[in-house]
Amino acid sequence: xxxxxxxxxxxxxxxxxxxxxxxxxxxxxxxxxxxxxxxxxxxxxxxxxxxxxxxxxxxxxxxxxxxxxxxxxxxxxxxxxxxxxxxxxxxxxxxxxxxxxxxxxxxxxxxxxxxxxxxxxxxxxxxxxxxxxxxxxxxxxxxxxxxxxxxxxxxxxxxxxxxxxxxxxxxxxxxxxxxxxxxxxxxxxxxxxxxxxxxxxxxxxxxxxxxxxxxxxxxxxxxxxxxxxxxxxxxxxxxxxxxxxxxxxxxxxxxxxxxxxxxxxxxxxxxxxxxxxxxxxxxxxxxxxxxxx
Amino acid sequence: xxxxxxxxxxxxxxxxxxxxxxxxxxxxxxxxxxxxxxxxxxxxxxxxxxxxxxxxxxxxxxxxxxxxxxxxxxxxxxxxxxxxxxxxxxxxxxxxxxxxxxxxxxxxxxxxxxxxxxxxxxxxxxxxxxxxxxxxxxxxxxxxxxxxxxxxxxxxxxxxxxxxxxxxxxxxxxxxxxxxxxxxxxxxxxxxxxxxxxxxxxxxxxxxxxxxxxxxxxxxxxxxxxxxxxxxxxxxxxxxxxxxxxxxxxxxxxxxxxxxxxxxxxxxxxxxxxxxxxxxxxxxxxxxxxxxxxxxxxxxxxxxxxxxxxxxxxxxxxxxx
Numbered sequence: 001x002x003x004x005x006x007x008x009x010x011x012x013x014x015x016x017x018x019x020x021x022x023x024x025x026x027x028x029x030x031x032x033x034x035x036x037x038x039x040x041x042x043x044x045x046x047x048x049x050x051x052x053x054x055x056x057x058x059x060x061x062x063x064x065x066x067x068x069x070x071x072x073x074x075x076x077x078x079x080x081x082x083x084x085x086x087x088x089x090x091x092x093x094x095x096x097x098x099x100x101x102x103x104x105x106x107x108x109x110x111x112x113x114x115x116x117x118x119x120x121x122x123x124x125x126x127x128x129x130x131x132x133x134x135x136x137x138x139x140x141x142x143x144x145x146x147x148x149x150x151x152x153x154x155x156x157x158x159x160x161x162x163x164x165x166x167x168x169x170x171x172x173x174x175x176x177x178x179x180x181x182x183x184x185x186x187x188x189x190x191x192x193x194x195x196x197x198x199x200x201x202x203x204x205x206x207x208x209x210x211x212x213x214x215x216x217x218x219x220x221x222x223x224x225x226x227x228x229x230x231x232x233x234x235x236x237x238x239x240x241x242x243x244x245x246x247x248x249x250x251x252x253x254x255x256x257x258x259x260x261x262x263x264x265x266x267x268x269x270x271x272x273x274x275x276x277x278x279x280x281x282x283x284x285x286x287x288x289x290x291x292x293x
Numbered sequence: 294x295x296x297x298x299x300x301x302x303x304x305x306x307x308x309x310x311x312x313x314x315x316x317x318x319x320x321x322x323x324x325x326x327x328x329x330x331x332x333x334x335x336x337x338x339x340x341x342x343x344x345x346x347x348x349x350x351x352x353x354x355x356x357x358x359x360x361x362x363x364x365x366x367x368x369x370x371x372x373x374x375x376x377x378x379x380x381x382x383x384x385x386x387x388x389x390x391x392x393x394x395x396x397x398x399x400x401x402x403x404x405x406x407x408x409x410x411x412x413x414x415x416x417x418x419x420x421x422x423x424x425x426x427x428x429x430x431x432x433x434x435x436x437x438x439x440x441x442x443x444x445x446x447x448x449x450x451x452x453x454x455x456x457x458x459x460x461x462x463x464x465x466x467x468x469x470x471x472x473x474x475x476x477x478x479x480x481x482x483x484x485x486x487x488x489x490x491x492x493x494x495x496x497x498x499x500x501x502x503x504x505x506x507x508x509x510x511x512x513x514x515x516x517x518x519x520x521x522x523x524x525x526x527x528x529x530x531x532x533x534x535x536x537x538x539x540x541x542x543x544x545x546x547x548x549x550x551x552x553x554x555x556x557x558x559x560x561x562x563x564x565x566x567x568x569x570x571x572x573x574x575x576x577x578x579x580x581x582x583x584x585x586x587x588x589x590x591x592x593x594x595x596x597x598x599x600x601x602x603x604x605x606x607x608x609x610x611x612x613x614x
Contacts, residue, residue: 121355182354184397191350192411192461193384202410206401289401289445 025286028279035272039091046085047071051240054080059258075260077251083260087268090242095272097158097237098223104162106216109169114200114208116170117177128174131167139164140229147235157236161226165219172215176208183207210284217280221273244269297368298325299501300349300469305362307341307348314573318344318357320525323599326469331495331502333516333533335509335548340569341525342505346471349503350387351379366469384414388462392474394454398446404430404457405442411464429460434490452483456490463494470495473505488514509552513537518605521545524569524580527599531606541608543585579610587612 038045048071058080063073074083116127134142143160150156180186181204189203228245230236237243244265251261307319319341326332334342347353349364351371364371371382391397399407408426413419423442430438433456446454455475462470472491476484492515495502504516512519512533520530521544529542540546547565557563567584570576576583578593585592589612599609 184391184393185399187352188389188391188397188458188461189399190352191383191387191389192465193380193382193414195380202402203399207399287401289403290447 022282024278025282028275028277028282031271031275032279035091035095035268035275038088039095042085042088042092046082046088047073048082048085050081050086050089050242052081056080059254059261061258062260074264075258077247077261078254078258083247083264086242086247087244087264090244090247090265091268093154093237093241094224094227094244094269097154097161097227097243098220100158101161101165101223101227102216102220104158105165105219106169106212108162109166110173110205110212112166113170113173114177114205117174118181118196118200118204124174127170131170134164134167139226140233143230144233144235147230152235152238154237157227157230161223161230165223165226168215168219169212172211173208176211177204180204180207209287213280213284213287217273217277220276221269224269224272296328297365299328299330299367300326300503301363301365302345302349303363303365305345305348305364306360307344307353307357308360309357311356311573316572317525317575318572319348320575322362322522322525322527324520324527324530326501326503328468328501329495329499330518331504331516333504333506333512333519334522335506335512335519336522337507337569339572340522342507342522343473345522346389346473346503346505349471350383350389352383385465386467386469388465388467388470390455390458390462390470390472390475392477394451394458394478397458398454398461400446403443403445404449404460405444408442408457408461408464411461415465425464426460429464430457432463432494433457433460435460450483451479452486455479455483455487459487459490459494463498466498467500469501469503471503471505474507475504476511477506477508484511485514491515509537509548521548524575525572526580526609528581528610529608530599531603531608535603535606541602541606542581542610543587543612544581547586 054076057069057072057076058078060072060076060080061068062075063070065075068075072082072084074087076082077086112127116124142164146160146163147156150160186199186203189199194203224245226245227236227243228249231239231243231246232249237246239246247265248262248269251258251263251265254261302325303323305319305322306317309316309318322341322345324332324334334345336342344353344357348359349371351359353359359372362372366382366386371379374382398404402410405423405426408429409419409422412422412425412429417425427438427442430442435441435453435456441449441453446457449457459475475491476487479487488511491502494500495515502515504511506512516533518531519533519536520527521536521542522528523544529536529540529545536545537549540549544565547563550563551565553562565584570580570583576593578591578595579585579588579597582588582592591611597609597611599607601607
């Protein structure tokens, strides 16, 4: 780091240097890869069936504690299920659902936000009134209605989560587009005869990427919790399929007597969110040519 | 058969509908630009210069709209064209350069990338487009163009950015270049370089230029003819030499007296008293009357028409001689 700082001080800015993979990037990618790999390989890695109840061994602490058992490294829950196995399996649902629902929400929200901000007028009015409606109705309520009508399945949960959270993207993108479309390079591109789709994709969207990345990383954390809220209401992924959010909510009842029930899924969520945030942070800088010095 | 002028604007009227009344930003502006001619459009801020140029491209931002008039480019009425035909005109036949070199290039693509994209829109392959980008940068005299073609706008100085802008506007080989205060944001030495470059390119390519500026120095440097615009109307129009020697309209005279001059060293700069009228309620009679030093009674009743005093030199003032 110090070498680079001295170099930039001494010399005029070098023309183009690829962003160096920083600690943030390495950490973020490593954690996410490990998480995804362990989720995908859960059936091979997990020592136990995640739904197998062993009531004689209920509420055992992690292996390093006095009452801990070696075969349950992270302890057992109130039904005697192995926490490590449940976290491994839970990652499949939690990561899969949150990533796909964020992707869905981002696609919907960015598309609609771009159109609203760029075309203005009636398009804007209609899209933003829909956004208002989504904001006015509590999203959980909306999700409840939809899942109730369609029935709770993994796909439906993803669809509902994406379809209720796109407004976050739409609002932020629209606000950004409103200022970008007035910048002279957009007027200039129009004056060179570019068509609207090209203006949007090449001139407006790339310049609105920063807030989109930030919102996406925040939403990812939110989606994990959102999924558990839906599960809690009986509308999400159905027990006994383990999910991190559900484990967290479940462990809450035992927090005073058995801290490991809520702590380990909580750590898994935290680590994922941290990794995604660091990665998003790095991505934002890496994509901004102004910071490539 | 008489060849029509490259651009003929007549009776152009551009309005902005606002909650507090209609603003007549451009009110009955007429002028022509011949092939290979540089016309300066001069006036103070808010007088309708930029709106005129955006009207020609039909890019007036809403709620503005061209309410009346005709804009003929090589005899074709631009106002009658459909959106797609107009888009093709913008791409190929009219180029535009803006004032602010900081914001008129897309910050997330390199300049070469942007020029190549514009070249690509007019056919040819990727490598050809990239080669063309380098050529264009050489044409606008960007030093070591081959290396700088990959630079991003923030890595360039204001002058280089303005050159890149020019390359971008010229890549399609337009017959008409609209330059909206292209040197205003630059410092004086760079201004001179850009003006030199513009003049050379204009002469080499036989291009017509509509030069929008508030700087009479720029007009003197570059333009063949000049139109002085005040509160949305042209008040005086004629050959540059003539206007500088013998300005007829009191507003033009005022503008010329505002220029710093060595003979007035040490004395305060001259300025025209008052402010331009509110364009929602233009006064009856001459718009300049409230600020005019030579105003007579009839000025406040009848709006003077632009009349030709000498061949090619018109003025809208009954008082001036």
